[in-house]
Amino acid sequence: MKAVLVPAYNEEKNIGEVIQRLKKFKLKIVVIDDGSIDKTSKIARRKGAIVIRHEKNKGKAEAIKTGISFLLKKYAKVDKVVLIDADMQYLPEECEKFFKKLDEADYVIGARKPGEIPFFNRFGNFIWRNVFNILFGTRFLDTNCGYIGMNRRAMEEMRKVIYGGYILENAMLMQAIKRGLKIAHVPVKVLYKGKRNWRKSARMFFGVLLFILWQGLKYRISKL
Numbered sequence: 172m173k174a175v176l177v178p179a180y181n182e183e184k185n186i187g188e189v190i191q192r193l194k195k196f197k198l199k200i201v202v203i204d205d206g207s208i209d210k211t212s213k214i215a216r217r218k219g220a221i222v223i224r225h226e227k228n229k230g231k232a233e234a235i236k237t238g239i240s241f242l243l244k245k246y247a248k249v250d251k252v253v254l255i256d257a258d259m260q261y262l263p264e265e266c267e268k269f270f271k272k273l274d275e276a277d278y279v280i281g282a283r284k285p286g287e288i289p290f291f292n293r294f295g296n297f298i299w300r301n302v303f304n305i306l307f308g309t310r311f312l313d314t315n316c317g318y319i320g321m322n323r324r325a326m327e328e329m330r331k332v333i334y335g336g337y338i339l340e341n342a343m344l345m346q347a348i349k350r351g352l353k354i355a356h357v358p359v360k361v362l363y364k365g366k367r368n369w370r371k372s373a374r375m376f377f378g379v380l381l382f383i384l385w386q387g388l389k390y391r392i393s394k395l
Contacts, residue, residue, distance in 0.1 A: 172248040174199035178234035179257035183209040190218040192263040203234040268357040269320030276355035277325040281318035306387025
């Protein structure tokens with residue numbers, strides 16, 4: 172059985188479309204409303220999704236952990252799950268690529284097309300990816316994409332070690348490596364919306380870079 176987890180925070184404008192487009196496929200749709208103060212939960216339920224609600228905002232990492240734990244406990248037949256953001260940055264229809272790839276891998280990450288990424292994001296991703304690959308001895312095409320697929324083994328391995336804000340995707344990928352999961356890519360389209368907060372973007376860039384450097388060096392030392 173296949174499932175999709177949609178962590179959401181104040182996404183009343185997008186959550187309905189995400190669910191509607193996912194309903195074309197035979198899968199469980201679980202929305203984790205991370206303390207929204209708008210109509211996210213109401214719309215998600217009306218569209219037919221299973222809704223789990225945090226009374227307070229805990230962050231995307233905790234929302235994902237809640238969703239994975241729910242699936243593992245309630246649905247023994249769920250053997251594949253895809254994580255997709257609720258903001259329509261990624262195409263819901265491309266979840267099928269992840270499910271197909273999970274026939275041969277434990278953990279699947281989306282690989283965004285550089286031409287669809289704004290310059291500053293593309294530059295940051297380039298630096299993060301190359302530093303990550305050098306330190307972890309990998310050849311990943313993308314290390315920071317939020318479109319992710321896992322089989323049941325990966326769900327079991329990852330549910331207790333998911334953490335982070337901006338570092339979330341890199342931290343999850345590191346944990347997948349440390350746990351010996353077979354990792355693969357699928358190409359995905361991405362759409363960036365809204366204006367950039369340059370101060371916030373710069374803080375995120377250096378924060379993620381320092382995290383990769385610190386964790387990567389610890390990983391290399393552990394392998395000596």
